[in-house]
Amino acid sequence: MKNELPMTDISPAEGLSPRAATFRLGRALDTGLRWLTEGSAALLVVVEVVLLFCNVFSRYVLNQPIVWGDELASLLFLWLAMLGSVVAMRRGEHMRLTSFIARLPVEKRAFVDTLGAVIVITFIGLLFTPAWEYVSDEWIITTAALEIPNAFRVSAIAVGLSLMLMTCVARLLTSARLIDFSVSVAMLASLGGLLWVAEGPLLLMGNWNLVIFFMIGVMAMIIIGVPIMVAFGLATVAYLSTMTGTPLSLVVGRMDEGMASLILLAIPLFVFLGALIEAMGMARAMINFLCSLIGHVRGGLSYVLIGAIYLISGISGSKAADMAAIAPALFPEMKKRGEDENELVAMLNASGAMSETIPPSLVLITIGSVTGVSISALFTGGFMPAVVGAIAMAAVIWWKNRKGEASTGKRASGKEIVRSLLVAVPALALPFVIRTAVVEGVATATEVAAIGVAYTFIVGLLCYRCFDWRRLYPILVSTASLSGAILIIIGSATAMAWALTQSGFSHQLAQVMSTVPGGALGFLIISAVAFILLGSFLEGIPAIVLFGPLLFPIAKAMGIHDVHYAMVAIFAMGLGLFAPPFGVGFYAACAIAKVDPSGAMRRVWPYLGALVVALGVLIAVPWISIGFLPTK
Known part of the structure; x- marks a missing residue:
């Protein structure tokens, strides 16, 4: 101050x-x-x-x-x-x-x-x-x-x-x-x-x-x-x-x-990449394509918001970068169509919670680093949980718009859709390049981030040509600042987890958690509630660094698949992170949209409630998280 x-x-x-x-x-x-x-x-x-x-x-x-x-x-x-x-x-x-x-x-x-x-x-x-x-x-x-x-x-x-x-x-x-x-x-x-x-x-x-x-x-x-x-x-x-x-x-x-851990070097690189896709115009190209497809239907831009978060989360890995890229591109048009700004922030906020598991999420990279779970497996398992969350949010949007007036957006012609697709193809290719390279083992998560940065620079400068070089230095400084804030938390949380382990607390925690009623299902439910609370106060990365090494061995001993448990933990932490009144993600969404939190707080609960239902489905159906993993 x-x-x-x-x-x-x-x-x-x-x-x-x-x-x-x-x-x-x-x-x-x-x-x-x-x-x-x-x-x-x-x-x-x-x-x-x-x-x-x-x-x-x-x-x-x-x-x-x-x-x-x-x-x-x-x-x-x-x-x-x-x-x-x-x-x-x-x-x-x-x-x-x-x-x-x-x-x-x-x-x-x-x-x-x-x-x-x-x-x-x-x-x-x-x-x-x-x-x-x-x-x-x-x-x-x-x-x-x-x-x-x-x-x-x-x-x-x-x-x-x-x-x-x-x-x-x-x-x-x-x-x-x-x-x-x-x-x-x-x-x-x-x-x-x-x-x-x-x-x-x-x-x-x-x-x-x-x-x-x-x-x-x-x-x-x-x-x-x-x-x-x-x-x-x-x-x-x-x-x-x-x-x-x-x-x-x-x-x-x-x-x-x-x-x-060198794998954590992916954090600053993906943060940098997330800022670049917005500055290079790639995020706007993807959003424009989605708008041409479904922007004309009732509540269409709300569905575009969910789809855009899903796509861009697959590139930036940073929820703040995702929201900052999407809000300026979508909100003005949504307001023209009569959408309430508080409703927009509520959707933006819940979309951030929904997309926490989408690779290359920084939380996925961190969880792999501190628990030893395969990052390739985490990247593969992260798609479907977010799909379930997106479907739950889409159901709320449909319910709210079912009796509303038809959208004032003009239906795009076939030529306009094709044109917007051709413009967006170079940008749309980037998430698939990143995911394929990691999942197929061509490059590590750290290496593929560097590839993504190089690809974004080349495509952005050659295809979109809207980059202002004066923005580069502030982007680099912001990248270093956010990365340093994340990484030193990981360092401090590692020291704290070590102290807890030396005290014998981890052994006592394992004994208590292994006796919870309901067996593996009960353990998953209790873990989900705990991570929602932890996410509200600590955010996802410090919470997972602190408690991941303690809880993952217990989950494995109870027969819970590592990737399934990781998805439950990350989805739950996302809910806590974006849930008012404590979740800092909620206030970040309000700050990005320049909206008073008190108004948005009243509108966000139906969307978060839908995500709680999605979390319950994710807990009950392990296939959602592990169904696409390669069989051993």
Whole structure:
């Protein structure tokens, strides 16, 4: 939260007041951090795309794989993740829950913002020395192909934490009042002292103390708007420091482990790809084709909205990118036909929930990375659950429009349909290229993302010719920011899951969940309810990173297919993510459409109710998720 300085703070006779000097120092620090991090992160996105495309070209075309290519990509990837996290911190784009603090009066909200910044500084401060110790420990380890110390890679974590610390200091200098800062420091110091004094009683509680650290503590921080990655990380650090003698450098090591998987490099590449298809005009071409087919029927553009989300979700992998690509293309025409803007947002929001399983969803990639489930199988299994959700939504649209006036849209002629199809063919081919390459094993999810970016650039520049090159740099920076926000959550959640495992909680959870009534079906229903709740507060990726390694082995032991369980979990988390009043996806849809959430909230429930029915069908009929998987 930035506060502009009043002009009275600066006196020509007396020079700068202390408040003005502090503000200017903070602004100068913030500006320096922006130029240092945004340009570097944008450059790393470009380098990763080029490097991976060269890897694919050398392997499949020249038949001469670049032996050091993956190792260099992995090294640069961690730097991209951490610099992206810094950019997200500076731009206020880390994933966090704002539903509660948004209702506070301005003065109280300013205090909560300051408290949140102090909490972030506390977390980074506790890990600052362990992070550099981890770099020192990794100095003696040499990489296999490049033959350089691994410290060059892991130093990204220490540097990233240092830059995030500077970012938080700059924010406090520019916006925090001294009284708010003092009270926040006193509150955290008191809480730390209380934990130190209560160490003995907490130890006597056994694993019930996990409720204090990982339920009460995490939820309290999330409610006041602390970034989710900090809520996870600080709860983990507090637990390990109070209850165990574990060196905190192990927390840094677990964060590194969580972000080190090269498959996660698909996340920034697909985010970049999602932004490109909108900027290149490919999304509009696909939407125009769908409009020519069914735009004239009663409620036709509503069906187009569902179809467009389905198609574009197969390319971008990012729900925010999907909605941002579709809303500007469809909403103006839908409003001309008399559609209520609140109804439009309700449909857009529910469509985002419906399409969570469509490959190459970032949640699918993450779930494969943390649980070991085949990403190819997840991509194959993700189509039909979304079809069931789309049918359920279409039924609601039909019911709402069955007695309405006929559409005012003009029926397209055969020539117009053919013309729009020919224009859309290059764009429509991209989802099939991506899915076929991954499912058939031609390329990994990471490699196919680089192929998709190259394809989009070539087709967009040659066929659609509407790309404004001035948009490229902001797209690259936004890609780095969103990717960093996602990846550092994965790192923090990995450390938290490790701490829970070390406590014995995972074994206790397995025992409890294996005794639920109803056997496998009961376990699926309870899991669905749990993931809806988790999705409301944590979003899909942090929830699956935290609980996937704990619950998937239990599901497998109960005879539930990995892919079936993954689809139930992802669909349920999508419902939570887009369900008001807590789901942040709902507010993202309202922000994209520029609509007041209070009006849209009343209209969204029939669509979400239909998706709950679809989830029940998905639970009861495993074939929907696994029917198209190759038989072993």
